[in-house]
Amino acid sequence: MGEKVLIKGNEAIGEAALRAGCQCFFGYPITPQTEVAAYMAKKMPKMGRVFLQAESEVAAINMVYGAGGAGIRVMTSSSSPGISLKSEGISYIAGAEVPCVIINIVRGGPGLGSIQPAQSDYNQATRGLGHGDFFVPVLAPASIQEMVDFIGEAFDMADRYRTPVMVMGDGMLGQMMEPVEFADVEERELPVKEWAANGLGDRKKHNVINSLFLKADELENHNIHLFKKFDAIKANEVRYELYNCDDADLILVAYGTTARICKNAIRLAEAEGLKIGLVRPITLWPFPFEAFEKTVNSTKHGFLSVEMSMGQMVEDVKLAVLGRKPVGFYGRAGGMIPTPDAILEKIKTMVGGN
Structure with a gap:
């Protein structure tokens, strides 16, 4: 067992993401998760990684789309109204099968609501995270230690299934402090990202990342393909x-x-x-x-x-x-x-x- 560190939940999220190999972070400040972005802004440039505070949540999620589509481990974080703004981009990302991690530190709603902790994004996370036929795995930690542990698992799950994965806590988990152990990240066997749009390389044609299917039968087949993946997630990833x-x-x-x-x-x-x-x-x-x-x-x-x-x-x-x-x-x-x-x-x- 390693030494435990007393740390705030939002900062623990950032540290766990860095240890899990997150290379890019795109976000926009909103209470009660702003410390995630602040932590990444402090740490990532020193590590030669990319932090960018976008001009809006809409811009941030589309930057995630681009970086994830290039095969890079990427994360964004926000809180309830910000997640709503990201929903169009999340649907694009799910449709294009781009892996990424999305943090939602939930605050009271609807509307601008309050900055106090809540769990009122449950329906959004499990049923309405964007338009179209898709689901996103959602992990719900009950402690900062679990928050830390789930970040690495979320990145691996995203890569394994080519899907966005959400880690959803409430404002209390984001703001409270607890002792946490940052264990060595377990090396897991993950698929090679042969689909990534990251240059021609040895390929004869460029990979294209896309969620647009103009022919109805092609889109239907894509939806069927996605739901086979969702069935695999249901079979392998249920936790309680x-x-x-x-x-x-x-x-x-x-x-x-x-x-x-x-x-x-x-x-x-x-x-x-x-x-x-x-x-x-x-x-x-x-x-x-x-x-x-x-x-x-x-x-x-x-x-x-x-x-x-x-x-x-x-x-x-x-x-x-x-x-x-x-x-x-x-x-x-x-x-x-x-x-x-x-x-x-x-x-x-x-x-x-x-």
Whole structure:
């Protein structure tokens, strides 16, 4: 085990990306993730790498498109409204099968909303990250250590599947400080980027990076190809944590910072004689449906989705449970953070006197 360093979440993201071989960063400042860009601005020029603060989020994501299309490891970061501005470019990148990493440190919304932490980009990340038929893998860390670990995995996943990958945390994870270990990056076998538009080389014709298909049958075939890739991601990359789920009175469902708060609520419930479990999705897409197959018969009173939103994950939980057990919801919105005591009170209403 290496020495641990006390570091802020946003700065840890930057350091992890540099250690994962990120060569280019393009972004635009927005609270609460601006320190990611500030860290990269300080470090990258000294390492001979490229940092550029673009004139807008729209410009930044198109620069990502260009660098990624040349086969270079590239990252951008933003927060909720900024991700919305990037959505057109993300769709182009997904359509052109260009690998990159996108960081979203979520703030309250809709609109400009607030600068406080939230989880109200769940639907956007898992269903509406851009126009057209596509999905993007979304990793949801619950600690700064996981944030660090997931950055390297996100770059590798992006290269393995030729896809953008999002790492999504909330403003609290971006701004808080925790001790983190930066382990040596594991060398993984990844495909050679023979598709990259990086010069003629030994090829007889230039590679072209493109998401435009003017013939309907060609675009349909491309969509079918993309969805075969998405099926492979579903088969190989689903991640989740099961905590205290055996023979539970109720199982909470939460991700990110909220999952940590839920573990405190579980300890409070235990002191009152209640056995409460937790399903923590780590991949928000693909959603870990198998976690519910493993636990649906282990809970007496069903599931309770706990979120920093108005219930955006509830639909996926209900799809996973398929009516076999009740599904409840407790959430706070707009930057408000659930407390363990309030979660415990909601648990008691679902469990009742049994």
